[in-house]
Amino acid sequence: MDIFRPLTLILLFLTTSPVVGQHKDIYKELNTLYQGRLKYSFDSFMDTWERASRSKGKVVTMLTGMEKTIYQIHHDFFQPLSFRFYGWEAWEDRSWFTDTKYIVIQNKVPFKVVDNLDSLKDQVDCPDTIFNFRPQTIFNQATTLYLLPEYEDALKRFLDEECFREQGPVNPKTEFLEERIRTTLKIDWTTIITQPEIFAIYLSRDLKSAVIDYRLASTGMRSLLQKEHEHWVIKKSEELWIE
Template sequence: MNLRKTDRSELNLFPALSFLVVCFIGGYFLWATKDALPSEADNTDFRYAPSRAKELAQELDSIYSCKSGPGMEKFLETWHRKYTSNASAPGNQDDTLRNVYNLFTTLFNPDPTLRPRGFRSDSAYRYVVIQSQLTFCVAEDGMFDYYYESTPPPTFPTDGFYLLRKAGAYYRVLDDFRPQIRQAGLKQLYLTDEYKDALELFLEKNGYWPDEERTSAESGRKRMRFLQNYWYVINGHWEGWHLGIPAIGYIVLNKSLDKAVAEVVEEYNGSGVLLHKTHSGWKEVGGLYHWEE
């Protein structure tokens, strides 16, 4: 038997070794980042696209064209099931955010029998639209006490948050805000970007428009009245839509996290409320201002 020495040019291991190295690195990356990748159960807005809002608006158009009650109920139930509260999510569990979420839950108190323009109904709403953005501010204790608990209080505009922001207080906007609510009989509809855009596309224009656009504005009002069969939605005084009533305009916390001010927005009016934290939770202790459009 003849044995011969293998020439290196006949056996090149570099491509095979390179392939194995790439597979190893790729596999390690997927393993290391598996917890960071979104799952199907993660019902946030990371998959939002404008095309999705257009699809939802078209679905609403179809429902409205035949005034389909079952179709609208199906639309709302799908919306309700798609998003759940993220108040208990790990990223919302530091002391400041936990208090922001708890303050909203304390102050958010929709009346399901109340209808736009102050009318009452024997049939209660089953759904409530909840804002998905909230601005909050953290102020030094001394600054908070000066603006909100001085006797007599300083004169400041109805937007008390603006004054604190001007004074240099830290503030932040929560963009994926999905709080819990206390009203067990109401199904929450979180106003994420895709649903906000879809509703605005469906409602079209609103306001005091020139003659050539008046027909479009009237169409929007009719569509609004259709939605009012299901939840509290109203047109803006001049333009736009208030897609969820009530709402919280802003929250201001002191640095010790035991005092707060919040603005509660109703239909064309709002009020600044002072709260203190007690052993049983947040309690309203007084009103600061009131505004009306």
């Protein structure tokens, strides 16, 4: 008999149960807000999320290697308040998120270094991913939030996948969130992040060029970026697909 197995299980329970409990508490609080049984406002819930996010941010100057490069690209590329930045002139200086109070940053970014960016196919598997993505992105018009695991799990549980698939965009819970967090929930129940949603970043081996696959509204996009004077600049963009 393995005498260490019971001890291992006990330690695993002690280290994970507080996290699981935290997820349940956030879900319970969110559901109670939805049912109108809490006296304080939804803004207080969001303030707590913002404080939790603030303590998890990563400063680019403290990063090294590929992680630093990906963070720098995201900093120069992520402009959710104006779709014109990505070549959509019809939107002028607006986007689906222009008047939002909160910007929710995706929690992981897949990437791959390739030999030839010009030969990329529509979809390329990325063997590497930066998890716990926490860029210190600041917007004057909105508060930045990270999709922390405890909030992601609570929100997914709150939305209820089965219920969403049955009711689609008329799910009252999505309407409840839409009034408070501008998201793309009507496209995909799991999409509780602010666009552009980055699917993958492909980099040249000299790390001076990059191609980004991403989503704007219901459109799949691809942009070519070049590094100029320590900043990443979009050189061209194209539409890959429309849902």
